Amino acid sequence: MKVLFTSHTANFCKFNRPFMRWFKEQGWQVDYACACEEEVYDYDNLYKISFSRVPWSRDNITAYRELKKLLDENHYDIIHTHTPMGSVVTRLAARQSRKKGTKVIYTAHGLHFFKGAPMKNWLLYYPMEKLMARYTDCLVLINEEDYRTCINRHFKAGRIEKINGVGVNLDRFEVLAQEAKNEVRGKLGVGQTDFVMVCVAEFIPRKNQIFLLENAKRLHESIPNMRLLMLGKGELLEEYQKKVQDEKMDDYVSFLGYRSDVNEICAASDVLVSSSFQEGLPMNIIEAMAVGIPVICSDIRGQRDLIQDGRNGFLFCLGDNETYCKRVEELAQSRQLQLDMQQHNLEDVKKYSLDRAIEKMSEIYRRYM
Structure with missing residues (x-):
């Protein structure tokens, strides 16, 4: 056969x-x-x-x-x-x-x-x-x-x-204990008490990372210890790097390039963010669920299959800067909300x-x- x-x-x-x-x-x-x-x-x-x-x-x-x-x-x-x-x-x-x-x-x-x-x-x-x-x-x-x-x-x-x-082979993922989390953060130059947002995506138009960058300054003003880590490569990377440099966001927005330790970086972060225009069933969100971090993402096909608003993360409409920022601020202000969403994600990810x-x-x- x-x-x-x-x-x-x-x-x-x-x-x-x-x-x-x-x-x-x-x-x-x-x-x-x-x-x-x-x-x-x-x-x-x-x-x-x-x-x-x-x-x-x-x-x-x-x-x-x-x-x-x-x-x-x-x-x-x-x-x-x-x-x-x-x-x-x-x-x-x-x-x-x-x-x-x-x-x-x-x-x-x-x-x-x-x-x-x-x-x-x-x-x-x-x-x-x-x-x-x-x-x-x-x-x-x-x-x-x-x-x-x-x-x-x-x-x-x-x-x-x-x-x-x-x-997804869930055996490859684990929730990091605080000590291990701090060790990974130290290697990345991120503070132990920073509120770390991570975006894992190729730098192409449909991933729409420009939305995250346009809201980074406001979020840094309301969450002074906010750090945004952007992982990946692609045709728009240099353009986005220039924008961050020109607008003096270097202190809290970092481009880490292609990484083989994505799982560890996500596990050491507080939330994964995605502003994509188009997805099928995004692996980056499933992997974030597998390491137990909440997700804040655009309310589009594929992403809404994975994230239930208010349960294991938050959804926002494309282009809705106000809701996106409010959700990030809400999550940053509540450790209990982060822990609740962590438990829901660890349970929900099993079906994938x-x-x-x-x-x-x-x-x-x-x-x-």
């Missing part, structure tokens, strides 16, 4: 690894097809396919031919595809294979059309995904809004399923564990095995 995983980038192998390993344990041949030859694991064969994330790229025509040839030669029993363009090309290439019994599963890690999305997203991606659903045996969504959209708009996939994300994700996906796989 053979299974093929596909995505336009090999980066998605990190999401697939537990499920690839699960197939190996069942005695299946596991192959992987993507656009990049990066280090990936738990496969028998790796195939480079000329996928492009740009819908109108001619590379996708080449990718279709390459993948069609691969499918004709290998006769896969199951194909599990990810990423918008990777999945479109895969499902088109697999049309004849499906007639011979191949089952195609597509996991959408956040559809590009959603409430508040630009009209161009609806004009391009909505008809594309609705058409491709006809060539999908099982469409898997990871948040409630996407699931309801596909159900209510009558997508013609064989089945439509919702899972709680791709799963890797074990539960494997259990749910194995149910889906077994339906087509």
Whole structure:
């Protein structure tokens, strides 16, 4: 028995690894097809396919031919595809294979059309995904809004399923004792009594970190011991660094770059903040929940699936500076509120564990095995 995983980038192998390993344990041949030859694991064969994330790229025509040839030669029993363009090309290439019994599963890690999305997203991606659903045996969504959209708009996939994300190995996370917390803070140059806000996100437009920076000065005035730590890299990093320098916010806003110790930094912080415009089911928030810190984030698809306002964090409407600042101030002023939200997060995060994700996906796989 053979299974093929596909995505336009090999980066998605990190999401697939537990499920690839699960197939190996069942005695299946596991192959992987993507656009990049990066280090990936738990496969028998790796195939480079000329996928492009740009819908109108001619590379996708080449990718279709390459993948069609691969499918004709290998006769896969199951194909599990990810990423918008990777999945479109895969499902088109697999049309004849499906007639011979191949089952195609597509996991959408956040559809590009959603409430508040630009009209161009609806004009391009909505008809594309609705058409491709006809060539999908099982469409898997990871948040409630996407699931309801596909159900209510009558997508013609064989089945439509919702899972709680791709799963997080909760064994990698722990709540730090105060002594350990102080040690991490010391390495970061952060005071033991500082109120530490952390943002973990790539510096790209949809992450909208400019909102956090525009409110940092007001928050520092009302919370003098506030520190904002910003982790990540990306195209807007230098622009944001210049803004902080020009507005003399260097003393309380720090850019830490790409870090391999994100879990420790989050665990040593008091709150994770996110002002994103668009998310699927954000891993940074799940990981913050796993180390027991509250979350204050924009009230958007994916984030509202994770955070219940007032229980394990706070939600604010995009652009609502007043509510955002009030929520941060409220949390900073109440240690008991922080502890209550910590306990709720440690309980709520369990349903996003890797074990539960494997259990749910194995149910889906077994339906087509």
